[in-house]
Amino acid sequence: MVTTEFGLILAGLFLVALLYSSVGHGGGSGYLAILSLTSYGTMEVGWLKQYAWCLNLIVAGIAFWHYSKAGHHMRGMTVPLVGASVPFALIGGYLKVDGALYDTLLSVTLIWAAWRLLLIKRDFVGVDIGPPDLREALPVGGAIGLASGVIGVGGGIFLSPVILLRRWATPKAAAATAAAFIWLNSAAGLAGAGLSGQLQIEMEVLGFFGIAVLFGGLAGSRYGADVAPQILVRNLLVVVLLVAASRRVLSVLGL
Template sequence: MELLLLASICLIAILYSSVGHGGASGYLAVLSLTIYATQDPIWLKQHVWSLNLIVASIAFFTYKSSGFFSWKLTIPFIVASIPAAMVGGYLKIDNGIYDTLLSITLIFASWKLLTTKKIDSEGVFVRPPTMQISIVIGIIIGLLSGIIGVGGGIFLSPIILLFGWSDAKTAAGVAAAFIWVNSASGMVGSSLSGELLLEFDFLLPLGVAVVIGGLVGSKIGSGVLSQKTVRILLSSVLIIAALKRILDLIGV
């Protein structure tokens, strides 16, 4: 396996885990720039979810052990997202539709990286969302996560911060737990469709890369680099990958 690919995956894990995310949209972006972009969507989703499970686990335990987590805020989102993510993972969609949805997701993730505030800002909880709102949000994000092959953190974190349901670091801890559950549910759903396409020879070196990246990123938090620099670099990768998908889709 190319060293550049492993280094890129490790870097994505560092950057995403520093904000409590698993890195799925980043892994998809990197793979979209390689020969693996031609793989079946189910193959891509299952391998990315596997990496997500590793990094989200590390990020969750790191943030939770530091006191940045809320079961009260997390559980309603998780309960609603589990069946929705399984359904999304079970669904088989046309490659063109998948490429379109993935491109939109990558562009959205890039936009949020450029517009979301630093995660190390401190804050306090305001009134949490009602159960009904949490359930609706969990279902929608869970379904999208299952279809696209992400954990949903890029959708949930901005929503939590936008409505002031928690401080930024707690939002990172909540997102990590949410991402893990959605990734596992999506994996189960796609497996129930009769296809488990994991290639462990391919997955093992990537797994080692994300373990290293996840440990480093979750420890350094906002990181040695400025958050502005990190967001610009990562956003550039996501935009390039999205444009590549779009150009391939229209046959350019």
């Protein structure tokens, strides 16, 4: 029997997938926020991370398909970033890091990224952009991959702002790369959890969660890739960053 709380969780997961997929993200940080505010919040961090990764696989996969189909994928940018990130995401999946200091630093980072993105006034038409060289891409990909594995997200909340602030791509091209990045990092995180004996997924629960994010991801990524203008995708990304930051702030405050 589906309880009222479970129904609200499904609605929340749907909305998170709808918003995050519009900018090419899987929604991992949002799923963690939703689950942490319910009775599932009493579960171990490792349990929550695994569900976030699984849902990321669904939504980021859909987002990548839509953005790639619309012609926004830049393979030359994606390959080095992903190639550097996956091994470190696998390592991060082994690790467990908790603490208010970590949440505080992460919140400050996300808020700073949102503020910097808001300072970009361009519509991204005619902007001089270009993919990073290996000296830039490899350390960025590796660092974000490690952070992704540790906290249980795909890394899009870190990668997308970096791509835009460094002028490596337009918002929609950044979304395509972020989606591929998130999918592979989430898979690596799950692999790391499995290899360390931490994998504990209830398929019935995952099935309900998966259906909710599937519909949200289909609608959100379709809108972001084919309908929304570049500047709106940028603004949606700012909202996503602030939502992710607020979750960490609430965690620090014990709310």
